[in-house]
Amino acid sequence: MSRRILLLGGTSEALRLARRLSPEAVYSLAGLGRVPDDLACQVRVGGFGGAAGLAAYIREQSIELLLDLTHPYAAQISANAARAAELSAIACWALRRPGWRAGEGDDWREVDNWAGLVAALQNFQRPLFTLGREPLEHLHEIPLHQHWTLRCLTAQEAVPRAEIIGARGPFALDGERALFARLGTDVLISKNSGSQSTEPKLQVARELGLPVVLLRRPLLPSVEREFLSLEALAEALQL
Numbered sequence: 001m002s003r004r005i006l007l008l009g010g011t012s013e014a015l016r017l018a019r020r021l022s023p024e025a026v027y028s029l030a031g032l033g034r035v036p037d038d039l040a041c042q043v044r045v046g047g048f049g050g051a052a053g054l055a056a057y058i059r060e061q062s063i064e065l066l067l068d069l070t071h072p073y074a075a076q077i078s079a080n081a082a083r084a085a086e087l088s089a090i091a092c093w094a095l096r097r098p099g100w101r102a103g104e105g106d107d108w109r110e111v112d113n114w115a116g117l118v119a120a121l122q123n124f125q126r127p128l129f130t131l132g133r134e135p136l137e138h139l140h141e142i143p144l145h146q147h148w149t150l151r152c153l154t155a156q157e158a159v160p161r162a163e164i165i166g167a168r169g170p171f172a173l174d175g176e177r178a179l180f181a182r183l184g185t186d187v188l189i190s191k192n193s194g195s196q197s198t199e200p201k202l203q204v205a206r207e208l209g210l211p212v213v214l215l216r217r218p219l220l221p222s223v224e225r226e227f228l229s230l231e232a233l234a235e236a237l238q239l
Contacts, residue, residue: 014069054084075218082221170197
């Protein structure tokens, strides 16, 4: 496809697609993770200033198609993308990655927010958080009977009753098994990202019979075209 494309990234699928884009395309990252330096397309790092700022960038750069391949929990960015496309009178296509589904015997519990999560964890002692940075804001709230482990992109110094691990997926099954064993994890907390690269933790929880507390997915805006797989999107782009 020869249209000038703006790809909003931050997921493994977005990077895989960016590697197939032409030099006229722009790959946009928020700047929280690793910035690739081996792409043929242009790379932009940083925010746009909301929907209005994104729409202004689209007009300035003569963008003809907006692709939303952000994280399923990046609801505000997806809302900005849909609105900016509307303001700019261009199409917005989105990859809507399917979520994980519980299997037979799985003990999965969904919550809507942090308050619900805290309530669901009351009877546990060694939770493993794989939510990203959000739990860092609540380290002062750790109950006396709990020791938290937080896994996010960047490591930080441990605080009383908490260990903070810096790690980036994909994660191997044996490594996840070793981590759970070392920590004595009794409950896993996760977003339902649906990513294959972080799915092994769910397999370990299943093997150990541990409950999984999942933060429910936010509602995302409807856009002109939505795809369930990267392959279907790439085919529509004729890549």
